[in-house]
Amino acid sequence: MQFKEIIGQEKIKQQLIQTVKENRLSHAQLFLSPTGSGALALAIAYAQYINCVDKLENESCGICSSCRKYERYIHPDLHFSYPFFPKGKEDVAQNYIEEWRNMLLHDPYFDMDIWRSKLDAGNKQPNLPIAECHDIIKKLSYKAFEGGTKVLIMWLPEYLDKAGNALLKLIEEPPENTLFILVSQNQEQILTTIISRTQIVKIPKLSNVEVSNYLLAHGDLNEEQAVEYSFLADGNLIEAKALANDKQTDGSGTFTNWLRLGFGNKVPDLITFTDEAAKWGRENQKNFLRYGINYLRACCLIISGADELVKLPPLTLETAKKLSEKVLSLPMAEAIIAELEKAHYHIERNANPKILFLDVSLQLVKIIKFKTLPAGIQYIYN
Template sequence: MQFRDIIGQHDIKRQLIQTVQENRISHARLFLGPEGAGCLPLALAYAQYISCENRTATDSCGECASCRKYSRLIHPDLHFSYPFFARHKDDTALSFIEEWRDAFLSNPYLGLDEWRNQLDAENKQANINIAECHQIIKKLSLKPFESEYKVLIMWLPEYLDKAGNTLLKIIEEPPQKTLFLLVAQSQDQILNTILSRTQLIKVPRLKDQDVKEFLINKFHIQDEQAARITYLSEGNVQTAINLSKEESNNNFGLFTDWLRMCFTNRGIQVIEFAETASRMGRENQKNFLRYGTKLLREVMMLLSGAEDLVHLPQNEKAFAENFKRSADLAKTEALVSELEKAHYHIERNANPKILFLDVSLQFIKILKFNTLPRGTQYIYT
């Protein structure tokens, strides 16, 4: 993984390169950022740059023996640790290394859900267990085989739990020329004793333009569709990839048709919509509900007078302008609440046909009969 292969994050790249050039390589760094922002590929590119035999002022060479091994994740001085779904108490990350290599090389921006799908997770909980912590200590106590540094990249240290205390001493006083690169999404879930021993690098969410350019170049999709996917993904490349793989991505048309049939109380069409939505598949249903939630939140911003903060493709913007003429904050907030509850229940395997029919009936009550659920924040004046 070279820096040039990473989407956006140009300031972070320059910062990391500068630390190597100025010989300020910290033995423990924590890359902290939201899912899909590129923390994991940044950590790997940084490790590859440090180990490169012919690095340049801007990147690793990509051609030396070290870089070739890094590109396949088989360098003997590169180690990974990550959450896994243990089948036995003695399982460690090495038990799943082939699956890990396949998953990462296919998509360096993968999230935990995608990693779970690579494994036979069943109903097991992901964690980094005590056996893995002992394995880390054991392999890092060895001298480097080829490079100047041994590197451990730990993905999602939030899943260490109390077992992480086993690593405190080696993180604070590591063997010579040993680097810990931790990649996390939630600072609050990391053990404070580990946080205090690392140098923090905050990685921001990706800019919309960077995600859009990635989608156009990677998947060769049209500009308008790329803008729509970017809008829904909120800077998360994994979400953007999932959306781009949909057979058809007409969330806008489907959602606006749904609102219109609820507003006009077309009962037969509402039932047919529930049938259609029930056959979309769980991930597409979740994406559809997320899309509707985001679109209506933009309408709420328009209703609140924050037009300058609204960034929508032309067709979505035209809809939002029209919708706000027949709705108000109270109605729109109530609609958003129903969508969020539906998303929650879809994640928990609710019957989709019953769920979408129920949400449709709630929409009709709100839009057609001006009946708001209890707890709606905004009230009529």
């Protein structure tokens, strides 16, 4: 993967390239970024640039033997570690390398939900177990096969439990020409003993303009839709693409109509909506709920008088303002967001969608029509 394939992040790209040019490579680096910002893709492009045998000014050549192997993720000195769902005590990430490579070849922008869908996860929790730590130590103890830099890219080190301490000595005193790149989304969940041994590289979320430009270039969207989805995704390219690919709902139209049905206490129509939503499929259902959460957060900004921070397209913004002025209050919006977040959590865990959407629909009626808020949320009359 080359830097030019990565959306945005121009400042970080130049920063990484400069460390190679000036021979200032830190042997253990922690890439911290929000989900969907391209940190994993950056780590791979960085590793490819380091090992390219015919570097260009600000890019790997893409055609040397090393680059060709990197493009297919089969370079013998490129190693990956990632959370998986162990089937036994000796199971390691390498056993799922084909699924991992296929995932990267298909789209290097993905999250744990997408990765989970590619594996036989069942009800198991993702993990980086002690057997994986021992396998990393073993792999990196060998000399570089092609005489360059051995690179270990660990995706989501926050899934390391205390067994991760087995890697401390290796991270602190790695073999010659060995580079660790840890790609994380949550610094607070990483072992502090690991953080203290790494150089932190903070990667910002993508701008709305970068996301909307990508959607316009790669999707069948008009400019208004691209702007709307980029705003609701809030810099998360994964979520923006999911919203753009959701062909069964029309974004704000479907969601705001759902709210109106709740306000009108139109239970028969809500049941009809529930039947339709149950047919969307799990990913589309999750996209719809995430859309609603972000849409209502925009409404919260409008209600709070921070309209200038809302960058929805004109028609969607107009609808959001009407809802905020005539239907919603801040506590009501917060209560509905809480219900949608719970629904998203349960959909991820294979809840029955028909029962779930019916329950949330009835909660909408209680909150919007009858102003019955959950305990701890006080209703404020406009």
